[in-house]
Amino acid sequence: MTDFGKGPVLKDFSPWLRNEAERIEHILAVTETDSVIEGLPPFQEETRERIRLHLMNLAAHAPTPEK
Secondary structure (H helix, E strand, C coil): CCCCCCCCCHHHHCHHHCCHHHHHHHHHHHHHHHHHHCCCCCCCHHHHHHHHHHHHHHHHCCCCCCC
């Protein structure tokens, strides 16, 4: 992994990224929109839930920044 410095992580810097549920829903919305623009069908609810669970798992295991 590339180290980009010792400043705050983006999640801590941006207030709207701090709420995990909102952040994940935003990621899903942008990903789905980009996929549709590229010609793929909209997500099925099963796909959306699988991605949501994966993102929640990644967030739960993310390293915490040193303070």
